[in-house]
Amino acid sequence: MNERMFTVMNQHGLHLRPATEFVKLTSVFKGEVLLVKDDIEVNAKSILGLLSLGIESGARVKIRLSGIDEEKFFEQLEEFFAKEE
Amino acid sequence: MNIDEHLKTEQVIKGLAISPGISTGRAYVLVKSEENNFARKLNYEEISDEIDRFYHALDNAKKKVVEMKENLNENLDMETLQIFDAQSALLTDPLFIGEIVDNIKLKRVNAEYSIKVTANNWKIKLSKIRNLYISERANDIYEAAHLIIDGLAELGSGEDFCLLDPVIIVAEFLTLTDLARLDKEKVLGFVISRSGYTSHAAIVARSLNIPAVSMVTDAHNRIKSSDLLILDGLRGYCIFTPSDKIRKIYEEEYELFQHRLKLLDKLNECKPISKDGVKIGIQANIEIVEELPLVKKYNAEGIGLFRTEFLVDTSAAFPTEKKQFNYYRKVLSANENLPVTVRTFDVGGDKMINEIELRKEDNPFLGWRAIRFQLANESLLRIQLKAALKANCSGNLSILIPMITNIDEIKRIKDILKDLEKELIDAGVELQKYRFGIMIEIPSAVLLADKMAKYVDFFSVGTNDLIQYTLAVDRGNEKVSYLYSGLEPSVLKILKLLADNVENKDVEVSVCGEMASNPIEFIVLLILGMRIFSMVPWKIPVIKKLISSMELKNIADHLPLILELESSLDVREYIVNSFKDELSSIKDFVF
Numbered sequence: 034m035n036e037r038m039f040t041v042m043n044q045h046g047l048h049l050r051p052a053t054e055f056v057k058l059t060s061v062f063k064g065e066v067l068l069v070k071d072d073i074e075v076n077a078k079s080i081l082g083l084l085s086l087g088i089e090s091g092a093r094v095k096i097r098l099s100g101i102d103e104e105k106f107f108e109q110l111e112e113f114f115a116k117e118e
Numbered sequence: 119m120n121i122d123e124h125l126k127t128e129q130v131i132k133g134l135a136i137s138p139g140i141s142t143g144r145a146y147v148l149v150k151s152e153e154n155n156f157a158r159k160l161n162y163e164e165i166s167d168e169i170d171r172f173y174h175a176l177d178n179a180k181k182k183v184v185e186m187k188e189n190l191n192e193n194l195d196m197e198t199l200q201i202f203d204a205q206s207a208l209l210t211d212p213l214f215i216g217e218i219v220d221n222i223k224l225k226r227v228n229a230e231y232s233i234k235v236t237a238n239n240w241k242i243k244l245s246k247i248r249n250l251y252i253s254e255r256a257n258d259i260y261e262a263a264h265l266i267i268d269g270l271a272e273l274g275s276g277e278d279f280c281l282l283d284p285v286i287i288v289a290e291f292l293t294l295t296d297l298a299r300l301d302k303e304k305v306l307g308f309v310i311s312r313s314g315y316t317s318h319a320a321i322v323a324r325s326l327n328i329p330a331v332s333m334v335t336d337a338h339n340r341i342k343s344s345d346l347l348i349l350d351g352l353r354g355y356c357i358f359t360p361s362d363k364i365r366k367i368y369e370e371e372y373e374l375f376q377h378r379l380k381l382l383d384k385l386n387e388c389k390p391i392s393k394d395g396v397k398i399g400i401q402a403n404i405e406i407v408e409e410l411p412l413v414k415k416y417n418a419e420g421i422g423l424f425r426t427e428f429l430v431d432t433s434a435a436f437p438t439e440k441k442q443f444n445y446y447r448k449v450l451s452a453n454e455n456l457p458v459t460v461r462t463f464d465v466g467g468d469k470m471i472n473e474i475e476l477r478k479e480d481n482p483f484l485g486w487r488a489i490r491f492q493l494a495n496e497s498l499l500r501i502q503l504k505a506a507l508k509a510n511c512s513g514n515l516s517i518l519i520p521m522i523t524n525i526d527e528i529k530r531i532k533d534i535l536k537d538l539e540k541e542l543i544d545a546g547v548e549l550q551k552y553r554f555g556i557m558i559e560i561p562s563a564v565l566l567a568d569k570m571a572k573y574v575d576f577f578s579v580g581t582n583d584l585i586q587y588t589l590a591v592d593r594g595n596e597k598v599s600y601l602y603s604g605l606e607p608s609v610l611k612i613l614k615l616l617a618d619n620v621e622n623k624d625v626e627v628s629v630c631g632e633m634a635s636n637p638i639e640f641i642v643l644l645i646l647g648m649r650i651f652s653m654v655p656w657k658i659p660v661i662k663k664l665i666s667s668m669e670l671k672n673i674a675d676h677l678p679l680i681l682e683l684e685s686s687l688d689v690r691e692y693i694v695n696s697f698k699d700e701l702s703s704i705k706d707f708v709f
Binding site for chain 2: 045046048049050052053056057060075076078079080081082084085087088089
């Protein structure tokens with residue numbers, strides 16, 4: 034398992050639209066994707082799990098991956114979290 | 119020998135005639151499966167089937183979302199299309215699906231209930247989040263949940279509603295959902311165990327010209343499917359396994375009634391213009407989309423009252439903006455030249471969000487309902503108003519607010535509308551003009567009508583409630599309903615006060631209550647100066663005929679005279695005597 038920290042740059046946080054995008058991304062990943070914020074861990078393939086964390090703009094989140102091509106997927110995530118809208 | 123004599127040797131149940139007409143046919147007893155909104159405890163053996171049923175419905179829901187998105191692709195902006203993606207994401211959400219399945223397994227409840235509970239928990243969780251971008255979307259969960267529940271309904275009772283041959287539907291009661299699901303072409307009539315004259319079933323039956331008899335005690339248990347029945351919606355009879363003799367008699371009755379209907383069509387050719395050339399505005403009240411053809415058939419000049427409660431009654435949760443938008447759009451775009459008055463939800467708080475346990479009110483008619491509820495839950499009002507404004511693509515929308523008590527309420531709603539307009543314009547929506555009006559149905563609104571007039575474009579007088587609140591009489595209560603009458607001198611006085619209060623004010627006044635379609639009461643309203651009316655479509659021909667037989671230029675001369683009368687019976691007698699010829703022109707059609 035690999036983990037990495039990210040900063041959410043979206044100006045309104047991880048709300049419905051970006052969360053939908055995010056889930057589209059994570060559901061392609063072959064393996065488990067977990068997102069941790071303030072010690073709460075959720076299945077990052079669940080849009081409800083993500084929304085329930087109420088992730089604001091500027092929040093720091095940790096992603097844990099265990100699956101295939103983890104490094105490549107981290108790069109994709111990097112790109113996703115950097116988007117401001 | 120009249121019909122009653124012949125019936126002495128037949129098996130008859132006398133009920134309440136709620137929709138006129140005659141029909142003979144085989145019974146189809148509608149056995150209602152478990153009410154979708156309620157929990158049903160499963161047996162252990164049922165659990166795996168129920169889970170299969172859920173997954174099946176889930177698949178259908180997913181397909182439906184993709185289909186909807188594809189169908190709308192060309193007409194929608196990116197933002198709306200992304201809503202579909204969000205729906206898809208919800209329908210594939212492992213947590214959401216997992217919890218629903220767990221609930222079915224562990225709590226041993228039906229899928230519908232499990233979905234509702236799960237969706238509700240998530241909705242509450244999300245609505246507590248401080249990020250508005252998230253909490254405001256909590257309702258989207260409901261939309262997704264509903265797609266699955268709709269899917270279950272289609273699976274569960276699909277065959278129940280697939281009628282091959284024309285039948286007489288027998289049921290304990292019928293909800294709007296049931297009515298919406300029935301293929302009305304194949305329905306010869308309704309026999310209902312309970313449901314009054316003003317129930318949804320009755321309204322729908324009358325507007326679609328389907329005979330119906332209600333209050334037939336225990337009908338759904340006493341009648342078996344494929345029993346032969348004669349239904350007499352004129353007299354309220356339901357005749358079981360009729361003899362050949364009575365069948366023959368009813369064949370003649372049927373012909374007679376059809377003949378009357380033809381005459382009614384002939385009346386429909388009348389123009390709503392009096393003998394001396396005064397034009398009267400006649401509009402239609404409608405409740406469901408299926409009534410749209412009737413609006414056209416009877417040449418109504420608009421929809422004076424489009425009730426929206428259907429949306430609430432047929433949903434387990436508050437209808438989403440999208441659902442409302444689609445519904446309003448259907449009616450508003452049916453005829454772009456036809457004004458459509460969309461009335462915001464006129465139901466109690468208990469119906470609005472039935473997922474929240476509400477205290478049962480001791481006095482619901484004086485309680486938390488209609489606009490009072492929606493102002494307390496402003497986000498729900500905003501959703502409805504926004505859906506209506508967005509659906510108004512040709513500028514034929516009027517927004518009508520029920521249960522207005524004071525001026526503060528009007529101001530608040532206008533502020534909300536202003537706010538929404540700005541929001542929509544900022545979002546790039548091209549807004550069309552619309553009119554804004556309120557229902558006059560609480561006496562306080564009559565008293566303040568002169569002041570309220572400057573805030574609104576129109577008043578719509580809801581006579582049913584205005585009478586009820588003026589007389590403090592619940593007409594559904596048989597012990598006091600004798601006090602209820604639109605001809606009560608006090609009712610005439612309050613309507614006169616309204617007319618005085620709006621004199622010389624720049625505000626349109628119309629009447630949408632039942633007084634508008636009752637010939638005698640209609641004449642009283644004309645005397646009081648009312649000139650625009652909205653009524654159930656099928657009453658329009660009779661009222662048009664009545665208008666065309668009247669002279670209206672000096673009709674106000676009667677006003678001082680009827681205001682002097684001391685009882686409703688005196689008023690009735692006065693009208694009947696003074697308008698003998700006019701009323702006799704329609705006497706065959708008052709049923």
